[in-house]
Amino acid sequence: MTASRAGSGSSTVYDISVHGARLTGVSRRGFMAAGGALAAVFVMGGRSAIAQAPAIAGSAKSGSAATVQGWIDIRADNTVLLHTGKCDFGQSTIYTAYRQIVAEELCVPLEAMTEVISGDTDRTPDGGGTFGLLRYGQNLRKVAALMREAALELAARRLAVPRADLNVRDGVIAGGGKAISYGDLLKGESLQLVIPLAGDLTMPMGLRVDANPPLKPVKDYAIVGRPVLNPSIPPKVTGQTVWVGDVTLPGMLHARTIHPATLGSVLIAPGKLDGKQFPGAQLVRIGNLLAVVSPDEWEAVQAAQAVAAGCEWSKWEGLPGSGNLADYLRAAGTKTATPAREGRANKGDASRIKTVREHHASYVMPYQKHAPISPMVSLADYRADGSVWLHTHSQNPQHLRRMIALMLGSDEDKVVVRTYPGAGHYGRSNGGSAGSEDEAVLLSRKLGRPVRVQWMRADDMQWSTQSSPMIADIRIAIDDAGKIAAYEASHVGPGMQDDRLLGAMLAGLPVIPAPSADTSYGFQSTVLSNADTWVYGAVPAVRETAQGCPHPGQDSAAPAIGLRSHSMRTPIQFQQNCPREMAISEAAMLAGKDPLQFRLDHVSDPRFVAILERLRAEAGWESRPSPSPQARNRGNEPVKGQGVSIMLRDNGYWACAAQVSVVPASGEVKVERMTIVADVGIVINPLQLRRQIQAGSLMGVSQALHEELTFDKGAVTATDWSNYPILTMAQMPELKVVITDNHSAGNYGQGSESANALASPAIAAAVMDATGRPIRAIPLTPDHVRKAMA
Template sequence: MSAPLSSPSRRRFVAAGGALVLSFPLGPALAADKPGLPGSLKTEPMLDAWIRIDAAGAIAVCTGKAELGQGIKTALLQLAAEELLVAPSRLTLITADTVRTPDEKYTAGSHSMQDSGTAIRHAAAQVRVLLLGLAAQRLDVAAAQLRVADGVITAPDGRRVGYGELLAGQQLHVRAQPQSTLIDPAQHRVVGKPLQRIDIPAKVSGGAAYVHDLRLPGMVHARVVRPPAPGARLLALDDATVRQRRGVLQVVRDGSFVGVVADGQYQAIKAAAALAQACRWSAAPPLPDQRALYDDLLAAPAQTTVIARQGTVGTTSAAGTPGTSARTLTARYRRPFQLHASLGPSCAVAQYVDGSYTVWTHSQGVYPLRTALAEMLGVKEERIRCIHMEGAGCYGHNGADDVAADAVLLARALPGRPVRVQWMREDEHGWEPYGPPMVAEAQATLDPGGAIIGWQYQVWSPPHNARPGKAGNLLAATHLAKPFAPPPAKPIPQPEGGGDRNAVPLYALPNLQVTHHFLPRAPMRVSALRSLGAYCNVFAIESFMDELARLAQSDPVAFRLRHMTDPRAQAVMREAADRFGWQAYQRKPGRGRGYAFARYKNLGAYAAIALEVEVARESGYVRVTRAVAAVDSGEAVNPDGIRNQIEGGILQSLSWSLCEEVSWDALGITSRDWAGYPILRFPQMPDRVEVHILDRPGQPFLGTGEAAQGPAAAALANAVADATGVRLRDLPLRRERVRAQL
């Protein structure tokens, strides 16, 4: 039997390229947190976990984070290249592999640059200093006299030595230090400059870009047959005819988990359709009435927590006692179940050889997935290797982990053959974990001068995180003969939060109370969708700020600035308004402007968005004509990547906010295709989207990927209200809903 995939000998064999051996700390002492280490160096403090250089001078950069389309491959290479003083093209990036990279848990919460980027920057800087020290010894010259250019160190007399030569026979298995000698931002040649993203060419040229494109020797194809509705159990299966179909290699049943493996994809699809006809299922409990969704949320058992309080709650005048001129406003906002709606249905490939599994997956957490798969299969984690490959659509917990579980269960039944499982569209829309519905209620009081003197906010939300780590978080594991139950849901604590993410406004409010009603159970399976509760909370808070500005007879931007004391927030807010031309805006019939701001999680990137809409009153059709955003993400490593993220975030949020809503009846999900679950189409795209970056060289990375979703939704609703005079507080702003309100 071969060595376990994660054994020390296998790690060294896989990683060693010649001079520098990549050996991971496996014992508790080495894995202990060293206070003061920056980024993910806290949990993986060895330099050779992040930077590897072979005898020929080839440099590999390792990250436990996954490329999801957010462009981190390019930005992380820029950071390493800058500190190692080499061209980015000289580097190879290895992402999210349970054998080759550090364990950085999940790629989520806009943490990649904060955690992995910070670790790689400091690790590369410390490796550069170590290499200079080795060169100084080799060349017998003071390190300060040496010059470094593209991986070669040169002495004043012209003698040269390459990084690879210096490391011959030596290792960089060295613990990182809390402080690093970083390149001065004023001398940056790579960081802060636009660099063409390395993940784009294959995607636009039809190359092999995604796990969907993976083809391995001897690979076979599989499909899974799901119950007709959640809660149904398989009573009987007559698969004799299916087993005799041409190309069918195996039919697998374990409890209510049913799948078929075939030579080709078409044969697997046809066999799965026949297999579905051969299944007899129990009746499933009826789903609740969709029309009662929000009433049911408000009535559901909740764990209630006051997450923020200051001043005297309920104050209605500047003096703290009811004032005759004080004005109070209350409003309620709602967000439905929504899909990830990945354009490429979830896909995975698994292979079972000699008691060990290899899984190619677009999971956002390869290490937690490995833990969940090991529990489901009843094997040690060392027997499973999870390798990340990109998926065609993600940003949250979609079906990527579930299809990986499907693949390993089917691969176990066909040892030696790589088994590829791709969900069908109806699987993706019907079985992925949804973004949960939410209800938010805001109440505020203005003093006679139009200042907010009292603020109360409540949010009701099911869980926003059921990512794997436990087998019960995998769909297939819940259908086995010995099923795994989903673990009890828990709220994500502040300051990041889940359903209460961004529920605490960044504005300076003297009397404030924010309450989170955590609903442990949801009527359907839910988990993380991009930005979690921030999307709904920012939509609610920034819509409410607009309503308060109207009540105060104040300009919406001026009203926000009046209540903001954070200078970086003020700069972003002014930048977006000025670039949009807020003060000079000329009104046209059927058009209106909207504005919104938030700092993601109140500790991430600052983003302000101003946009214009046109509304057709007769049809309720809403289209954004242009959008202007300003963002402060801290130091901008790749400005083009930041623009990509904000542009994409705006468009995705507009799609959520104009179109997207899961629908169902008593028997099951009805939005199983693009007709039942429409997304934003090209005719509704803005004519122009501008993103303006306030770069902060030398400042910490703040994360960008989820900064735009909430402000875009609120700016949209505010613009529709400005164009029509009617306030819509329920998402999405579908044309039927807009037409009915108008």
């Protein structure tokens, strides 16, 4: 630790080591009457890079694509600014949990966290999508702890009190009979804490703070754990929030894109625009990207529909049809060169273990849509100087900026992305794009005016990305004692993400590489991971494999686009956990065991034992084997059943019970009650966590009962809410959420995922319990269930 006097007067150069970070800057306390701050800034390359950081860096403003700066400023007025590249989509994580984490570690009142700036590329550091919020929470916790420690070092010098004698509480540092607030400490100072980062923002694990400051003991927590209300709600209720759809610019044109007739068609001839009928409208063509623009939005809508009716597109039949999806995946998985992956929990020689009682079955998970309530809307302003301002509600504005710059052949610094609240994405835009952004940019460049592109519902259903499908072949060998002797599962499906910009592809402009096995952009890999953490530690032999394959239509020659995927709530783990949990329930039935007890008999982690026991009590679970003694697969009278599912995700332990009634003759399923028990470790905000779990569970019920993206040989046929129905309020089951605040975990778990994934396997098992007939695919529509009863 060194603090050196430099120059004359009261100017002091600081260079103090703080638990692996470096506090630097110049004090000019005599010269500045007001203002002052301590800002966190970052240096890439880990701890070894910290020595090379300049002792006096420039301002802590961000905006440069090449550097990672910002996150937290402590200011001389005792307020704290949080600026994050992460975007919040209604979960309120940034406005509640992040503020609570930072206030707790800084030891300031929550009310001091007055300002949050999120997801603007000219004002915030890279956030890297919504993935890894948990790890980001841990990073924030460390950054705040480092800031606190830096302030304590400063205070020790200012107050001439040994650091060890100082404590901080409610934003005031005190000890040795003296005290000073953060604000007074920082008045007139322009200081920065340089913090080393390691990792890679574009990879699933993201960045991590490469320093280990002392963290506040969990037993002393006063702010983490409080049910803080979401401050972003009241302005929405009172109509003050500026949504992405509200943003306008002078001279702006409205556009409607006319997309190809199939996912592989090219434009042969555009339809005619009738200038008499639509005097303000203009037809714009950039390759296969076709749009109608007008100063009047309604004219743009009508003119686009009229032009679309007259367009001639090439014929393309590169899809198998959704009824043949399972056959397609099975064949594609066999002939692809994409390497298979072995499960991390594999042990023993599972394939050689044969028993008298074995369960063999295949399971099918369909394509599902994120289906935000509002279709995409974006506004782009391409300016004469070659800069572009893009107003959107992307979850990952930094990656969007990189892809827009690539498309335009310009520097990233020329592209500014501003984000606003919009409809939920459920993961869809965390690779940067959710749809119309690039189309708006290209149209604005061509026309020299700001252009607002709003997709229609059918555009969104047809051309947005979707949640990947998957098939699983599962074999479970049961021994004489009714326990699992061997578990084998083979999962086949396409990769998780294809973030290529649609408008750029249609226009024939540069995009990031198509999904492949050897891509450097980790999320775009076609190598399928074994994403479902194995939890049945007592099973002696396990073999799980995951085989990636191309999406339907993506093996066609360019410029065919085909079906594209993007992560959706609990991505890939849902598609693998659901077959596993359905199969475990079937194996329990084969073994003649209660499916909840059967899980208890095979889990090894005490946290699972605790939540399964709790679930049994909270759900009113009947301890007995399936099927139910009253089970029937015929008749018009409803019959009741119960089912259970479990999952381990990001240090969160989850168990769910579903109670359903089924009318066997009609195939109609009513979910009567869902009970979820969650142990996600330390709970930051119990109110918001409960809301996340309730909502996730209902989205899961919707996925279980209704959702399947249908398509024919060329195009998506589920184009609106009538042929892609989602859960209505009248279909809402009774919901019981039990949260176990587990401080001994020492860590925050995540709560925004998992709940949705638990619903399908629990509901399928409940229908099996009620009818005695296994369910091996979702959704449980009346049609599918009737067929399963046969």
